[in-house]
Amino acid sequence: MVSKLRQDIAAKSESDGGTLGGLRMTKQRKLVYDVLMDERDHPTATEVYIRSKQRMSSISLATVYNCLETLSAAGLVKQVNVGRDASRYCPNLAEHAHFICAKCEQVFDIGLKSDKKVESVWALPIGARIDHLEVAMKGVCANCNGAGEELGGKG
Amino acid sequence: MVSKLRQDIAAKSESDGGTLGGLRMTKQRKLVYDVLMDERDHPTATEVYIRSKQRMSSISLATVYNCLETLSAAGLVKQVNVGRDASRYCPNLAEHAHFICAKCEQVFDIGLKSDKKVESVWALPIGARIDHLEVAMKGVCANCNGAGEELGGKG
DNA sequence: TTGAGATCAAGAATTATTCTAAATAAAATG
DNA sequence: CATTTTATTTAGAATAATTCTTGATCTCAA
Numbered sequence: 001m002v003s004k005l006r007q008d009i010a011a012k013s014e015s016d017g018g019t020l021g022g023l024r025m026t027k028q029r030k031l032v033y034d035v036l037m038d039e040r041d042h043p044t045a046t047e048v049y050i051r052s053k054q055r056m057s058s059i060s061l062a063t064v065y066n067c068l069e070t071l072s073a074a075g076l077v078k079q080v081n082v083g084r085d086a087s088r089y090c091p092n093l094a095e096h097a098h099f100i101c102a103k104c105e106q107v108f109d110i111g112l113k114s115d116k117k118v119e120s121v122w123a124l125p126i127g128a129r130i131d132h133l134e135v136a137m138k139g140v141c142a143n144c145n146g147a148g149e150e151l152g153g154k155g
Numbered sequence: 156m157v158s159k160l161r162q163d164i165a166a167k168s169e170s171d172g173g174t175l176g177g178l179r180m181t182k183q184r185k186l187v188y189d190v191l192m193d194e195r196d197h198p199t200a201t202e203v204y205i206r207s208k209q210r211m212s213s214i215s216l217a218t219v220y221n222c223l224e225t226l227s228a229a230g231l232v233k234q235v236n237v238g239r240d241a242s243r244y245c246p247n248l249a250e251h252a253h254f255i256c257a258k259c260e261q262v263f264d265i266g267l268k269s270d271k272k273v274e275s276v277w278a279l280p281i282g283a284r285i286d287h288l289e290v291a292m293k294g295v296c297a298n299c300n301g302a303g304e305e306l307g308g309k310g
Numbered sequence: 311t312t313g314a315g316a317t318c319a320a321g322a323a324t325t326a327t328t329c330t331a332a333a334t335a336a337a338a339t340g
Numbered sequence: 341c342a343t344t345t346t347a348t349t350t351a352g353a354a355t356a357a358t359t360c361t362t363g364a365t366c367t368c369a370a
Contacts, residue, residue: 024367026317045357060319065358070317081238083289084327086357097277099285108280116276122252122290123266127297131257134238134291135277142282179336181348200326215350220327239358241326 023074031056032067033091036077042088042098042107080107082136097135103144110137178229186211187222188246191232197243197253197262235262237291252290258299265292 023029035051036043043051049064068089071077080088082100088107090098095118097110112118118133178184190206191198198206204219223244226232235243237255243262245253250273252265267273273288 024316026366028318058319060321062320062359063318066318079238081236083234083236084242087239099280099283101283102286108283110280111278112276113278118276121267121271121273121276123268125254125263125265125297127300128254128256128263128294129300130254130292130294132293136289136291137285138287139283139285142280145282145284179347181336183349213350215352217328217351218349221349 023070023076027056028052028059028063029067029070031059032064033071033076036089036091040091042080042090044086044088046086048089080136081134082107082138097137099137099139099141101141101144102138103140106141108141110135178225178231182211183207183214183218184222184225186214187219188226188231191244191246195246197235197245199241199243201241203244235291236289237262237293252292254292254294254296256296256299257293258295261296263296265290 031052032048035048035055039051045065045068046061048068049059049061052059052064068077068079072079072089075093076091078090078092080090080098082088082098085100090107090109092109095112099108099110100106101108118135119130124130186207187203190203190210194206200220200223201216203223204214204216207214207219223232223234227234227244230248231246233245233247235245235253237243237253240255245262245264247264250267254263254265255261256263273290274285279285
């Protein structure tokens with residue numbers, strides 16, 4: 001059902017307007033969404049703003065925030081939080097965790113092992129309703145780890 | 156080894172000063188730590204500040220931030236982040252996740268099921284080093300769920 | 311075309327947090 | 341014990357991300 005939604009959005013992206021699941025697909029919203037899809041590197045709101053401005057110079061930062069918020073609320077993108085850093089945004093709707101490298105600051109999507117479920121390891125509180133689960137990891141990526149460590153790089 | 160550390164801190168808390176694993180246990184640091192131990196409800200820095208001020212009226216917010224940062228770095232407390240909310244602090248050193256209720260805003264510690272490991276469900280990137288893993292859940296707690304829903308409360 | 315409601319833009323406001331600089335306290339040295 | 345050194349605390353300024361406000365603009369439906 002997620003991929004069905006994807007197709008619908010792609011279709012909308014072709015045209016000029018229309019709605020999507022009650023969400024009006026305005027030029028700005030489409031643009032922001034396209035920016036996220038084009039380079040799936042978990043940009044921050046400011047980075048999305050910079051990229052969006054290259055294609056629509058009139059767009060404002062506030063609008064980018066609005067769009068990201070709207071798209072998140074509609075379930076079309078995910079807001080990614082790692083520690084206290086600025087939020088990042090991600091159009092990968094599959095269940096996944098995030099790993100950020102403390103050196104190069106790249107963010108990686110971490111998928112579930114097949115047949116595994118996140119909730120399976122936690123002693124969840126009985127009677128509670130879990131609406132949202134976020135898993136964030138910080139460390140050093142394979143590339144930065146080992147390689148370059150002795151060069152005394154930035155981190 | 157964690158509980159050994161605990162005892163040491165408790166001991167220090169009795170006396171006036173001393174060091175602990177290279178960490179100088181100043182009045183302020185002890186106070187902040189005691190505040191966290193006395194009411195283990197995951198207070199924010201501001202809440203810790205308010206409680207600390209009741210016992211040492213001269214303490215400043217900056218110092219509370221300093222102490223929380225120092226204690227976190229020393230591994231004596233954990234900084235808890237859920238979404239974009241203000242950080243909360245927790246002296247529970249066991250591996251656990253956090254669940255925050257969107258209605259009453261209470262934070263619950265969620266333990267691992269016995270014999271389970273967090274990493275077991277994730278397809279971790281080969282060659283990367285994971286230093287830190289944080290699991291945050293949001294939803295409605297057992298108490299707020301079911302009870303009170305029809306009363307049209309705040310959230 | 312017109313009116314209502316949604317969305318956008320610009321900039322002000324807010325909030326949590328960090329930084330800075332001076333004052334104080336504690337530890338080390340003689 | 342007096343002095344020097346170093347770490348910590350304090351108060352307030354600064355920062356950064358995000359949200360809010362207001363007026364303008366757009367879109368939809370009649």
